[in-house]
Amino acid sequence: MEIRKGKFLKEYSIKKRLSHINYADVIVSFVVVAVIGLIMIPLPSFLLDFLIIINITIGINVLLMTLFTKSVLEFSTFPTLLLITTMFRLGLNISSTRLVLTQGNAGHVIDAFANVVAGNNYIVGAVIFVIITIIQIIVVTNGASRVSEVSARFTLDAMPGKQMAIDADLNAGIISEEEAKQRRSDLQREASFFGAMDGASKFVKGDAIAGIIITLINLIGGILIFSIGQGMEITEALSTFGKLSIGDGLVSQIPSLLISVSSGIIVTRSNDNLTFGGSISGDLFKNPLIMWIVTIVLITLALVPGFPTIPFLIVAACFAAIGYFLKGKEKSEIAAAKKAKQEQALIRKEQEMEEDESVASFQVEPISIEIGYALISLTDETMDNSLMRQIVNIRKQCAHELGVLLSPIRIRDNLQLAPNDYCIKIKGNEVARGDIYPTKYLVVNPDTDQVTLDGIPTKEPAFGLDALWVDEGTKEFADLNGMTIVEPVTVIATHLKEVIYQNTSELLGRQEVKTLLEGIKDRYNVVIDELIPDILRLGEVQKVLQNLLKEQIPINDLVTILETLADFGTMTKDAELLTEHVRQSLKRTIVKQYLTNDDSLYVITLSPTVEDMLTKNIQKTSTGSIPVLKPEIITAIFDNLNTIHQQLVAQGLNHVVLASPNTRLVFKKLISYNFPEISVLSLNEVPNEVSIETCGMITVDHAE
Structure with missing residues (x-):
C-alpha cells in the first residue's frame, strides 16, 4: 500500500512539473543546440539545401517584422535573435565549406546562386560578392551600430527625467498605479534593448568578416586540394571552386544583409505608434x-x-x-x-x-422642448440634420426675419411623454404638442385621385394639414408622384418655428430688449441716450416692441422705431398710440409682405356704419382699448368678414382689412381670436405709391 502511494505521488509530481513546462522553450532549446551542432556534424547536400532555404526565409521574415512593428518593444528579442541567426549562418558556412573541400559540391542552392549571379564569369560574381559585403560592413552594420550606441546613451541619460515624469503623472492622478508600473517597465526594457543592440550589431560585422575569410578558404583550399591531390587542372579548379565559393558566399551574405538592414531599421525607428510604411508614406x-x-x-x-x-x-x-x-x-x-x-x-x-x-x-425656461425617449436619437449632434442644428438655424432665422434674439432653446427628455411624442413649452407652460416617427417620413396632403399610399394617418402639427407617416419604400414612390415629403426632424423644427412666430411677443423681455439696444449702441448711441430713460423707460419701449411682434411686424429696423418713439414719446406714454405711430413709420416694411407681383394691395374695407360704431364704442381698460358692441352686431361682422375672406382664399388672393387709423387697433382686437390670420392695416400705413384694390366691404344690417 505504501509502495503504491509513493509511486503515485512520484508520478503526480512529475506530471505537475511537466504541466509547467512551456513547449516553445523546449523547441527553441533544441534549435539552439542544433545550431551549435552544425559546426561539428557533417550534413548531406540535400539537408544543407533545406537549411539554406530556412536561413533565407528567416532573413526575409525578420526584415518584414521590423517593417511592421510600431515600437522597438514589440520586437525586444531582436538582439538575442541576431546572435542565434549569426551562429546559424556560421554553422551553415562551415557545413558548406566541408562539402566544398571534400566533395567539390555544396548542393543545388549554392550551385544555383553561383550560376544565376556569376553566370559563366566567376569574376563578376566575386565583384558582386565583394560589393554586397562592403555595403553590409561599412554602410549598414557600422551605421546601425552607431545608432544603437547613441540611442543607448541618450536613453540611459533620459531615464531619470522620464521616471520623474511618470511619478508626476501618478501623483497628479493622470495615470493609475498599474499604468505607472507598465511605463517604468517599458522604459527599462527600451534602455536594455538599445544597450543590447549596441553589442549585438558587432555579431553582424564579425559575421561579414568571417564570410569573407570562409569564401577565401573555399576558393584557395578547393583549388589546392583538387588540383594537387586529385589531379584537376588549375583552370578547371579555379572555375569550379570560384563559382562554388561565390555561391556559398552569396547564400551566406544575402540573409546576413537582410538581418543587417533589419537591425538598422529597428534602431532608427521612432516610437510614433505607426508601422514603417505608415510613417514613411505620411512623411514623403x-x-x-x-x-x-x-x-x-x-x-x-x-x-x-x-x-x-x-x-x-x-x-x-x-x-x-x-x-x-x-x-x-x-x-x-x-x-x-x-x-x-x-x-x-x-x-x-x-x-x-x-x-x-x-x-x-x-x-422656467423662456422656451423649451420635451421629447419622448424614442426621439432622443434626433438630437445626435453628429447627424447632418440633427434637431440641435435645426434649432440653431431657427434662432438665426428669427433674428434675421423678426429682429429678435431668442434665448437658448432647451431640449429635455420626458419619460412621462409617449415614446414618439414631444411638447413645446413657453415659460414652463405647454403651448403645442405633436407626435412623430423618427424612422418614417411625413407625406403632406397624400389624398389624390390617382395615388393611394399606405401609412399612419396624422395631422401635420404646424398647420393642421392631412398627412401620412410612411416607410422608406413608400416615401420613394410618393416622391416620384410629386408629393411633399418632410423628414421627422424638419416636422419638429417647422412646428417650433410656427410656435415661436406666434408667441414672439412673450419671448421678448426687458433683458432681450437691452441686448438689442446694446447691439446698436456703438453706432446709434445718440437716439438711445435721448430716448432712455429721459423720454421712455425700458419697459415702455418693450411694450411697443411686443405690440409690433403680436401682429408679426419685424423689429429689425430698430433705429426707425426708436426715433419714432423719441419724436412722439414726449406727447404720450400710451403704448397703443406709440405703437400706431411706429407702424406708420414702418409702413413699407408692413405692406410689402401683402403686395402682389404688380405692387397692388387687395383690401377689405369697413363700411362707414361699422367705422362709426367702432369709434363710438371704444372702451379703455387696463389691457388697452377694446370695442364694446352688441353680440348680434359682432356676429354680423364676423359672418360678413368670413364670407368675403373665404371667397378671396378660394381665389388665391393675399388680402388685408383696411380701416381708419382710429379704428384699426380695436377692429384687430375684435377679430384676433376668430380670425388670427387676417391682418388689419390703417390708411396711414399704406404708402402713396401702392395701388389699392378693394375686394369687399364689411357691413352690418343692425344699427346701434
Missing part, C-alpha cells in the same frame, strides 16, 4: 506641391537633348497623379477638419448655454 507623400515640383523638374529633364524622354515622362506622370490624389485628399481633410471644428464650436456653444443651468435651475 503629404505635400502635393512637392510632387508637382518634381513633375516639372522631370518634364524639364525629359526635354533635354540626349536624355531618355519616355522614362522621364512616365515617372513625371506618376508624380503628377500622386500630387493630384494628395490635393484631393488634402481638400477632404480640410473640409473634415472644418466640419469637426464647427461641430466642436457648436458643442461648446451648447455647453456654454447650459453652464447657468445649475445656478438658475429653479427658473
